[in-house]
Amino acid sequence: MPLNAYLTLFLLLATFGLLIFTRIPPVAVFLGALTVNLTLGLAPVEESLRGFANPSILTIGVLFMVAAGMYRTGAITLLTERFIGRPRSLWAAQAKILFPVAVGSAFLNNTPIVAMFIPVIRDLSRTLHLEATRLYIPLSYASILGGTCTLIGTATNLVVAGLVREHLAGPAAVASLKKISMFDLAYLGVPITLAGIAFMMVTSRLLLPAPRKADITGRHKRWYRSEFRVSPRSPLISRRLGDLGFMEAAGLRLTGFRRADGRPAAGEPQVRLEAGDILCFAATFETIPTLWDTNGLEPVHTIQPLASERFTHRLVEAVVSPLCQEIGRKIAELPLPGSPYRVAIIALSRLGQPPEGPLAEVRIEPGDDLILEVDEDFFNENLNEVEFSLIKRLTGVRFKRYDRALTAAGIMIAMVVVATLGWLSMLNAALLATGAMLLTGCMTFRWAGRSVDFSILVIIASAMGLGTAVTASGLAAHIADLLLIVGGRNPYLALSMVFLGCVVMNTLITNVASAVFMFPIALNLATALGVNGMPFVMTLMVAASCSFISPMSYQTNLMVYGPGTYRFSDFVKIGVPLTLLVGILTLVLAPLFWPF
DSSP, X not given: OOHHHHHHHHHHXXXXXXXXXXXXXXXXXXXXXXXXXXXXTSSOHHHHTGGGXXXXXXXXXXXXXXXXXXXXXXXXXXXXXXXXXXXXXXXXXXXXXXXXXXXXXXXXXXXXXXXXXXXXXXXXXXXXXXXXXXXXXXXXXXXXXXXXXXXXXXXXXXXXXXXXXXXXXXXXXXXXXXXXXXXXXXXXXXXXXXXXXXXXXXXXXXXXXXXOHHHHXXXXXXXXXXXXXXXXXXXXXXXXXXXXXXXXXXXXEEEEEEOTTSOBOOOXXXXXXXXXXXXXXXXXXXXXXXXXXXXXXXXXXXXXXXXXXXXXXXXXXXXXXXXXXXXXXXXXXXXXXXXXXOEEEEEEEBTTBOOSSOGGGOBOOTTOEEEEEEOXXXXXXXXXXXXXXXEEXXXXXXXXXXXXXXXXXHHHXXXXXXXXXXXXXXXXXXXXXXXXXXXXXXXXXXXXHHHOOHHHHHHHHHHHHHHHHHHHTSHHHHHHHHHHHHHTTOHHHHHHHHXXXXXXXXXXXXXHHHHHHHHHHHHHHHHHHTXXXXXXXXXXXXXXXXXXXXXXXXXXXXXXXXXXXXXXXXXXXXXXXXXXXXXXXXXXXXXXXXXX
């Protein structure tokens, strides 16, 4: 091998080592590796930096904003409530969760989808006593499998498709390659996803742990009293109280129920809700935002109406100051004349416990801990007043704009249809969808900007730069020669080497980086064997998504690691056989649909 190939190999090994054995942020590791690549001249500067201008990278960034619009309008939440409901068994829960997650991940970034379903699974496990440890890992894996069904399912698919386009535009393009369209990958992804989900449903009780003690034990928490009214146009009207998850949820107790005319009623599970009904809860700090964001519930005690739209409001925690003029007054007597505050009292805690009786009859005392719904004017008023000592804002908690949910869903569907029919490129369609989300109020410019995970984009672009070094230094050709020696002249065995190599690299580094590194190797193998390059490319796309063996290999695995109180071995036990299943199906189907 030439010297540059050895230097590139050493750089890759150093990158892997830093990612595995240190806590240095991956974005810093990849930027550092790209800097070394540029400094040593392992690849031309223009080629090394091409990833930062790659349309696939821009598409991924824009899709973050489209997904944010879906999340901020509650479109995903409404779909969840409609299709999942209240499953009564583990199998029913898996069927109702894993298939929708897979379908959603085929068209949206799976990170926000998994983030949304984590509290769903947590609540289902608490209220219906389902085994959360047998739902969290399947949740992550279903989102990964679903991403193999379409071009926009994962960032890896978009990056590999971009590499194919760049290769076809080059002087030494493999003649058998062709551009990858929206649903080309579905020939592999759909059967693999169905088989993978079925495998997890059958084996989860055997391969995944039962809930550990950490799942059901917890430290002493502060409890609040909170009251909400069923709004006049609430989607909760006519639904049974027991179907809403309010009866047995951990951290939440229904302590009272009154009809709109004030008459008390039995809070039995079979009771159907009516407009104006008041629900009284004892709730922990963590569960209050979920109550507040429930579509169709509104706070009972609004101290002077807030003028702005509710989706712009915030939740804050505040303590009543000894100088507060409201001390000794009942909440029903507020506001006092001259009070500048426009707030809604969402919850109140006194000495860590919820006060007895209706909130309207509670008299304010110094030290009372309040959760308030406020608008931006509150923070200006609080700077000049002494009634409340502001403890903290509940960051990331915003009331979803449910009135725009159908609009957001329509925009997303239109984006997918336009890109699928080839009328516009995926980047163009995503940009137009983002603009439509902003113009229709599905999200704000601030939320659009915050939704983009720039660290992921930098990692992908830097990994593409390192991928050019793998090719330019001659390392890719040398590795391909070694794989040819192992695989002989058998294209099926060579295809197996591509899949295995990609899976091993997934376990060590990010899946996007492994796809970028293995792409030139896969093409060199196809060229050396004189066979069609498409089965190699499609196998590479699936293999790069097989991030099942290690929690560090994919962001959604890390997201469920903590909530499921998993150990590293839990991922290995179910991840290895699932990877073998996906590998066998891929090696059988890829040459079938794209013959050598």
